[in-house]
Every structure is written in C-alpha cells, then in structure tokens.
Amino acid sequence: MNDLKSLIDLEKAFLENVKKNGINKGFISFLSPDAKSFKDNNLVNTKEWYSSINQINGQLFWYPAYAFLSSSNDMGFTTGPYEFFDGVNTGYGDYISIWKKINDAEFKVVFDAGFFHLEPEYFEDEFRLDFLEPNNLFDNTIDIKEERVKLFEIFNRVFNGEGILSIDLFSNHIRFCKSGDFTTISKTDFIKEFSLLKISSSIINYDISKNYDFAYFYGNSKVSIQENDVECDFLTVLNKNSKNQWQFVFVGLI
Secondary structure: OHHHHHHHHHHHHHHHHHHHHHHHHHHHEEEEEEEEEEOOOOOEEHHHHHOOHHHHHHHEEEOEEEEEEEEOOOOEEEEEEEEOOOOOOEEEEEEEEEEEEEEEOOOEEEEEEEEEEEOOOOOOOOOHHHHOOOOOOOOOOOHHHHHHHHHHHHHHHHHOOOOOOOOHHHEEEEEEOOOEEEOOOOOOOHHHHHHOOOOEEEEEOOOOEEOEEEEEEEEEOOOOOOOOOEEEEEEEEEEOOOOEEEEEEEEEEO
16 A cells, blocks of 8 residues: 555655754754755765754745655655745755655655745645556566666656657656746746757766656756757756656756
C-alpha cells in the first residue's frame, strides 16, 4: 500500500520541528547523514552545512502543494511554496524535499533545494491526496538493466541538448523552478519556456526507488538562451505514470 499521507504528515512534522527548535536544529533533525544541497553553486553535505553555520534567525514556513511516493514506499518528494521572515523583510520561493527511507527504517531528507522569487500574486492550495493519479504497482517481470538504460536515455533527450521530442516525456503535474523566477506549473507553459533553452548537463549523482517508479538526478548544467550561456546546477525528478511510462515531474535550475 502506498502511504503518501504519512510522507506528507512527516513534511508537516518537519515544519513544526523548525518552528519549535529553530531552523538549524530543525533541519538537522530531519536530514540524512549524507543529505545534499547546492549552496552558492557548491554541492555540500546539508547536515554538516547547517551544523557549521551560525544560527539562522527568522521564521520559515512552507507546505506541500504536490507530492509523490514510490510504490515501494522507500523514496518520494514533496514540493510547494515557502516564506521566510527575518524580522524586517519577507522572502518567497518554492522548495523541494527528496525523501528516502534510510536502512529501510525511517524517512529522512536526502536532497533539499529552494528557489527564491518575488511575492506571488496567489498561493497554491495545499496538496490533497485525491489530486494524485494512481501509479502501477511494481512489475516483477521488469528488466532492471533495460529500465536503467531507458531512464538515462530519457534524461539525456531533455538535459543534453536534444530538446523536447515528445510532450509525453512530461507529467501533467510538471513543475519548473528557477531561482529568481516564478515556478511554472502548467505543462503547456513549461514546454513553451523549456523549448527556448538549450541545455548540456553532467550528472553528479542519482538514485532510483526499489520498484523503479521514482528517480532523481542532480548535477551541473550550461544553459543557453538567445546566445547567452549561464552555468547553473540542476535537480530533476521523474516518476512512472499509470501507463508505466517515465515522465519528468520536476525540473529545477539552481
């Protein structure tokens, strides 16, 4: 049974811990020992980073507007808006938390990312379980090696300069986050926007759920638009739809 509600409840418990114990301690409590984030274009161990910096003073609030959990209940993610108030100014953005069961026991955040932007005109509704399209259970006849090759082929079609070849590569729930810009949550708008970019990327690392219906990649990219090149980092998430097809559900340029 897919227990997505428990993952969403855990994200909310994460927030309550931050409210009670402060940002640094709150994050440290919910991060895996080898959790990763990009900070100032550098890949860091997130737990060590929060342990090494001064206490972040202020109020941080967020909630999941979309979430997914693999059918093996071992990996998933939540994403949605956040606000940070430092006592004078309020900052806005969107976050993503990649969750994984550590040693088949409890969920911890293994990748955390935030994308700042101006105050939005409206805020998304909080995620409801009935928004979710059901995904297939694990097919025991799956060829793991073939599935991995297929996954990398799909990644390279989008992240290494070949562009958008099929709208079927993208979920109806696709989210496109870019630091400094509002999040794109319309599939049509995403395709229009992403088609203008030429991207070449190198993968630093990736992970796949036990049932091969959830995966995420992160690394470095060079993005070209109108002959301007920008170096950035990326995080992207794919999951299987109800037809057992891999689709991008989250694309983030940091």
